[in-house]
Amino acid sequence: MSPRNLLNDPAWQGCDLGHPLPDSPHAVSVALPRWRDVVAYEENDPACRDALKTIYPRFGLHPLIRQLTQPSEIAGSTVWPYPTAAAAQAALAHCRRKAPDSRSELIAIASVSCLRSDASATPHAKAFWQHTGLGLSSRQAAIALDQEAPPTSEDGEAARRAIRQRLADIHDVGPDHISLHPSGMAGLHAALTAVQNLRPGRSTLQLGFPYVDVLKQPRVVFHGGDLLQPQDMADVEAALDQLEPAAVIVELPSNPLLRCVDLPAVSALARVRGIPVIADDTIGTGINLNALPYADLIFTSLTKSFAGRGDVMAGSLLVCPQSPWARTLLTACTTVAGLGDADAIALEEASRDVKERAPKLDAHALLLAERLKTHPAVERVLHPKDCPNFRALMRSGAGYGCLLSFELKQGRQQAQVVYDALSVSKGPSLGTNFTLACPYTQLAHYDELAWAERCGVAADLLRVSVGLEDPDELWMRFQRALDS
Structure with missing residues (x-):
């Protein structure tokens, strides 16, 4: 059977619950086609969870990984496999810090290094797995299970060289300034480890509404993370002087509000104080933005627009x-786990057309954003074009990224109706070549909706990653849902 073409046959109806997005054993997204499916997922409803044929890899254990680890679980324990012994050891050290009386241990399964956590350490093992993104990939699990053939190390290294060169060409830097990692969050882990060499034992300061794990990784795994939603540069300056953070973290743009801070001004304030700036350009992409003069480290989830297919996890750190700390940071940017051979080969293949594909995604997203603004049911549309600070970082001829968010005039009740009626694939993640929608706040902040509302993120906000579908046909799908 040929894989499902999600451009013209999206997974959007109730019968599609749990379908992998895309139709691949290594899909990183899963269909949650109705609002009630999202709620059931967040509330760990067994019927919903049992229907899922895959899961976003950092948020749980992929079915192939479960197949690998389940036989080694003993009463009350869970097993977490890692691609290197160093990564498993880091997970064990985290559990022992958080639960010193636990009896967690390292074990080997089919030559894979694993952390086996007891009941008291399992919440901490799960947090480390999610926030750092250092876990074993589904391809590595398939190889360990003898379900897929391992590639040669020479082919893996050739793929990594090609990817680094591709990213170097995008950013106009040497490939020696770029490292590859198992996920975007693993790239952040390497960045946070590096800045500890400059400013050890300090917390970080994040500016603007955060992607959940960008804030939680420094809070949970490192030395803490403060959050500031500044009104002006005076707020930033005061926070830098008061907190003296290890680093400032910014998203270009933020998720899901799609806004940027004034990065040149933030950089000037931070550097004069000896504080490095870490930027996440996953949504804006290096194709569109030039953050290099102002950011000291840039991490990217290559899972998203760079790969475009939604079936490989990877990240980079530039x-x-x-x-001013380039030499020190290059030396300090070691990683406990690099990008594996099989995933590197898949990523190299998927990203060959990124310079042609990404501008199409950007153009389609801009057109959909402009059309949504005209619809009488829509209260507001959030898109990077409306952010002057984003526009100030844009390269000549660049686009605005593939993402938009919108709210409806009648609030949650209408949002639920529109979401259920929207005939595009629905699930977590972004940057795929097929359109992917989700009620973002429900998925990312289900247990803290009131806090998100206070931060300006509506509980009924819908986020859309726009794909390569014909823009007019895609608009007809949105019109039908909005008019329902």
């Missing part, structure tokens, strides 16, 4: 040559 040390900016203009950084």
Whole structure:
């Protein structure tokens, strides 16, 4: 059977619950086609969870990984496999810090290094797995299970060289300034480890509404993370002087509000105080934005627009040559786990067309955003074009990224009706070549909706990653849902 073409046959109806997005054993998204499916997922409803044929890899254990680890679980324990012994050891050290009386241990399964956590350490093992993104990939699990053939190390290294060169060409830097990691969050882990060499034992300061794990990784795994939603640069300056953070973290743009801070001004304030700036350009992409003069480290989830297919996890970390700490950071940017051979080969293949594909996604997203603004049911549309600070970082001829968010005039009740009626694939993640929608706040902040509302993120906000479908046909799908 040929894989389902999600461009013209999206997974949007109740019968599609749990379908992998895309139709691949290594899909990183899963269909949650109705609002009630999202609620059931968040509330761990067994019927919903049992229907899922895959899961976003950092949020749980992929079915292939469960197949690998389940036989080694003993009463009350869970097993967490890692691609290297160093990564498993880091997970064990985290559990022992958080639960010193636990009896967690390292074990090997089919030559894979694993953490086996007892009941008291399991919440901490799960947090480390999610926030750091250092876990074993589904391809590595399939190889360990003898379900897929391992590639040669020479082919894996050739793929990594090609990816680094592709990213170097995008950012106009040397490939030696770029490292590859198992996920975007693993790239952040390497960045946070590096800045500890400059400013050890300090917390970080994040500016703007955060992607959940960008804030939680420094809070849970490192030395803490403060959050500031500044009104002006005076707020930033005061926070820098008061907190003296290890680093400032910014998203270009933020998720899901799609806004940027004034990065040149933030960089000037931070650097004069000896504080590096870490930027996440996953949504804006290096194709569109030039953050190099102002950010010292840039991490990216290559899972998203760079790959485009939604069936490979990967991340990168770029040390900016203009950084006053470039030499120190390059030396300090070691990683406990690099990008594996099989995933590197898949990513290299998927990203060959990124320079042609990404501008199409950007153009389609801009057109959909402009059309949504005209619809009488829509209260507001959030898109990077409306952010002056984003526009100030854009390269010549660049686009705005593939993401938009919108709210409806009648609030949650209408949002639920529109979401259920929307005939596009629905689930977590972004940057795929097929359109992917989700009620973002429900998925990312289900247990803290009131806090998100206070931060300006509506509980009924719908987020859309726009794909390569014909823009007019895609608009007809949105019109039908909005008019329902």
